[in-house]
Amino acid sequence: MSRDISFLLPELIVMVTVALMLLGEMLRLPRLVLGIGLAGLALATWQSAQQIGLDTTVFGGTYRIEYLAVWSKLIILPATALSLLLARAELAGTPREGSVYSLMMLVTIGALMLSGSGDMMLLVLGLVLTGLGSFALVAYPDDDAATEASMKFLVFGSVAGAVMTYGLTFWFAGVGSTLFTPLSGIAEKPLLAAAGLVALLIGMGYKAALVPFHFWAPDAYQGAPVSVAAYMSVITKIAALFAFAQVFKELPVSTGWQWAMAVVAAATMTYGYLAALVQSQLVRLLAYSSVAQSGYFVLGILAVGKGTLGVDALVLFGAAYALMNIGAFTIVLLAGRDLSALDGLARRAPMLALALVVFLLSLAGIPPLFGFFGKFLLLAAALEAGFLWLVVIAILNSVLALAVYLRMVVPMFKPAKEAAPIEKNPVATLVWGSTMLLTLGLGLLATLFTG
């Protein structure tokens, strides 16, 4: 027991931090809440860094402390800190500001459970925990749009969660355990295996916004504060995708999960970028872009069964995606939500424009930016897993992706027109400045993210 607890230090630190944050919120001291949150995240990140290289499980195999889980903490915890800062930049001075920070932190706990889970129960728990906090976060602005978005999200999330919980019982029936490891024996019961697989696809697919379970995402992101959209597009998505990887490490290939995921990936990439191509609202555009990016993650998931290329790719791209997506949302927060808000940005605010170009080209996978190395490894992993056709689709989608992102780049270099000057926001500057430098430079240090 004490052994297990010692391995859970990062998670425990986050939990204690949430409790302290809630206390601070009761005292209506938002800056204190933010400070506690950032300190807790720093401490937890440092503790997680100590776990690099471990490969073990705690509580009878239900929670994993291995490469993917440790790295998910090292991605999710700093990304949460960036999101907290972004929320501060956007929501400072609004009522119950501290609740946003506390809720984000709470959702992060759920996200950690998902990405480290070794058991179906934990999967359900993580799904519910991330869901509950997110619904409230989306509704935070307390206007019609946010309320509607949150309601849609709630209904969609509840149904998907219920279906997943129900479906996972088939796997339990098949192997007599809720752990993932015994799933290696389920290949002999193809019907049970398929039922559970479909349920998992629906539940985690909804959380990761994979097509066709992505409908909630653009509406929820649009209604929510920009910082919350950035947070959800990164933290809960990465958690759900890593959870897929944790399950598929054990599930035999003969259940057909690779093919199911490959088809979903192809649909997700293609539909996401096609839909993004016609958006005129920046948040919706980025929402569809993050749907498409989920499809790229799946390329790495396909290869988790063998070799290290798949997990390396997931970790590298996860880190890159977190940085560039949060960065892009930060610029949208500062510039405005409409595509026309970018007109002449290069003249009005050259550094902001430069940063956005870096984020968008990185999202499109242009070297030498960090996103390229992630995508490169993802393609290598899928090719190694034998999915040449999917790699070809992914490559064609990269061209579509460039067209999508250049739609945002081109107006920035139009002649400047009359527009409200962009307010100075030191907290937001910190966020986009740091994410831009990391997006530019981490490609050189890519070796840090590989096992």
Add this chain to the structure above:
Amino acid sequence: MIPLISLTVFVPLLAALLLLALPKSTSKTAHVIGIGASALAFLLSLGIWARGVVPGGFAQVEEVSWIDAIGAAYRVGVDGLSLPLILLTTLLFLLSFIFQAKSGDRARSFVVLMLMLETASIGTFAALDGLLFYVFFEVSLVSMYFMIAGWGGPERQRAALMFFLYTLLGSLPLLLAILGMFLASDPYSFDMRLWIDNPPLVGAGAMLALVAMLFTFAVKIPAFPVHTWLPAAHVQAPTVGSVILAGVMLKFGTYGLVRFALQMTPEAFRTAGVVVLAFGVVSAIYGAFVALAQSDLKRMIAYTSVNHMGYVVIGVAVAAMATDPAMRAVALDGATLQMISHGLVTGALFFLVGMLKERGGTYDMASYGGLLKVTPVLGWSFILMAFASLGLPGLAHFPAEFQIFLATLNIAPWGVVSIIAIVVVAALYLRAIGAVFMGAPNEKWLKMPDLDRREAIVIMPLIALTILIGIAPAWLLNMIHTTTAALGF
């Protein structure tokens, strides 16, 4: 040992960072930094030349570990194929910075983009690691996109977008081929030297990779039928952009054709050689005829690039089909020399029409006339370079095309039909010279100034080299031949 190659690659990038870090720098500072950095890079590349190349393999290799888990490392080096191209690159960039020196239009951003492009270009030729090569190869697109989109002609947004999407679509198959060779090498590695010594792919896999690579490089070269982005990009690009695009970036395609397609999938290339040869022949002839139909000087020169690059494709295809190593070396010597000659000659021609446009405001040849009397230096420079471009003996293209046709006649005689393109190119240049420089001077241009000192400094080295290579190519050919004679496949 001072790592000369790495210094040459990264001096421009460091200068770009320095320029970005300087607050409120004027146009003058930007140009001084640009010229200084590119001059330094040029001197460093002369240093690489002084150290020389070795037969069979790469010289002056510099290696730093990078992503160990997948066998990717920072590896650079030179051989007789890449060193001439690096020298060409540093020279053309230096001249471009000098040409650009009086422009005040957002000079700082322009110089930064140019310096980034220089690093990417030198890096592409020097890289000995598949991943590193791809990174440099693609980064060049970004700089060129912003150069066209920011400083191009009236249709620049559309042209820049088309250039970026077209060439990105073009280069992604190469990514696939690189991944294929990476996964086929055991243990996983991106070391191009291993891929060349022991081609990892064989049989159908090699053929698939070859087709992917041929697509990529055909777009870049550009060869018929995927050349359509080139005229659009050239016409809209600023003069310096056109010079670099034609002089340096088209060579990525032909360089890749030899370095990747020929050296890493030699068996498949031998099988497919006839098809590649046919595309080369069609490109050469098609490019010449379409160039003949142009009335816009810049478009015309852009299409002659399709023609000249077609000869390079012919040379490489013939080398792939050759069974006699001596004949293969002749073909590759010719193809490599053709790349250099084209860089010098077409670079000079784009500079010259750019200078003409600055004076007359148009590329339309019909609106000029009799300029030889008004601007003799500009006129004679253009005429000399036009003669070089059409392959006149004694000028740079002749020894290159001669060797290519010699090898073609020896190995696949029907390929020599492409020689009719030379007649067409001669016709179109004579027509252009007649329209622009001969006849009675147009009243409008009687006051047109001749080349000033800065412009002369840009043109004269190119003219001198064109004549030197035409008369005595041995100093260059020996370097190329060191490598081509020792190719073992």
